[in-house]
Amino acid sequence: MQKITQNVYAETKFGGCNPGFVVTSGGVVMSDTPQIPTDALKWREAIAKFGPVRYIVNNEPHGDHITGNYFFKGAVISHEGTRQAILKYSSAEAGERYKTTSPADYTLMKRFKYRLPTITVTDEMTIYLGNHTIRIMHLPGHTPYQLAVFVPEEKVLFTADNVLYKFPVYLQHAEPFAWIESLKKMAKLDVEFIIPGHGEVCTAAYLPEMITRVQEWIDAVNVLIKKGMTLAEVEKNFTFRDRYAPQPGREATASIVVKANITRLYEVLKNKQK
Numbered sequence: 001m002q003k004i005t006q007n008v009y010a011e012t013k014f015g016g017c018n019p020g021f022v023v024t025s026g027g028v029v030m031s032d033t034p035q036i037p038t039d040a041l042k043w044r045e046a047i048a049k050f051g052p053v054r055y056i057v058n059n060e061p062h063g064d065h066i067t068g069n070y071f072f073k074g075a076v077i078s079h080e081g082t083r084q085a086i087l088k089y090s091s092a093e094a095g096e097r098y099k100t101t102s103p104a105d106y107t108l109m110k111r112f113k114y115r116l117p118t119i120t121v122t123d124e125m126t127i128y129l130g131n132h133t134i135r136i137m138h139l140p141g142h143t144p145y146q147l148a149v150f151v152p153e154e155k156v157l158f159t160a161d162n163v164l165y166k167f168p169v170y171l172q173h174a175e176p177f178a179w180i181e182s183l184k185k186m187a188k189l190d191v192e193f194i195i196p197g198h199g200e201v202c203t204a205a206y207l208p209e210m211i212t213r214v215q216e217w218i219d220a221v222n223v224l225i226k227k228g229m230t231l232a233e234v235e236k237n238f239t240f241r242d243r244y245a246p247q248p249g250r251e252a253t254a255s256i257v258v259k260a261n262i263t264r265l266y267e268v269l270k271n272k273q274k
């Protein structure tokens with residue numbers, strides 16, 4: 001666990017997303033939850049020293065941000081679209097991935113049920129808790145339902161996967177143009193530290209690079225579409241590689257991600273031409 005500011009902590013070493021939390025005099029507000037059950041228990045123990053968890057914000061619907069809700073107390077907040085997405089997930093299947101790889105995690109998932117958000121946002125909301133202001137903003141991009149948590153007193157922004165620090169960009173469910181606009185909005189906030197969805201904690205100085213990285217993906221697909229290529233041809237002729245290589249051992253997933261990114265960008269850019 002890393003102490004980021006006086007009252008903000010984050011973890012970047014878990015498998016899955018980077019969870020974080022803010023300690024207020026009125027209790028703890030968490031940003032996302034650890035995906036792996038044994039990590040979730042470690043995280044719960046670490047947080048307990050700082051007070052009761054009052055709220056958990058799920059910043060996006062992807063499983064690595066919301067599965068761990070099950071292990072925590074506190075009211076869960078998300079975008080309405082994230083709640084709708086979780087409603088479609090199968091609780092029975094969630095633990096299967098650990099069956100052969102991790103008996104400890106498999107056991108912890110025996111009675112698992114996705115814990116749904118009970119408070120939903122479609123635009124923006126603010127929680128005043130203790131001496132802190134927790135601004136929860138809808139900033140679509142990596143998915144249409146991305147939230148970001150801004151804590152002005154700490155100058156900290158939790159972005160989930162809208163910011164990926166030196167980590168491959170994932171666009172399968174993205175609204176790429178909205179993503180760039182959301183990153184520009186983030187750059188206007190009085191933020192010092194950013195807790196990204198994946199990769200090390202960074203500062204607001206990284207935002208221009210993140211904008212470039214999303215734009216590079218758009219441009220790489222667009223240049224082939226402009227040559228009149230079909231989706232299959234774009235896939236075949238695609239030579240762009242994300243400037244950040246996949247993590248060791250994740251090479252197989254990386255080619256699936258590239259294909260998913262191309263498919264989504266092709267769909268978005270073709271629709272834009274119409």
Ligand SMILES: [Zn+2]
Nearest residue numbers: 060062142161
């Ligand atoms: Zn994600």
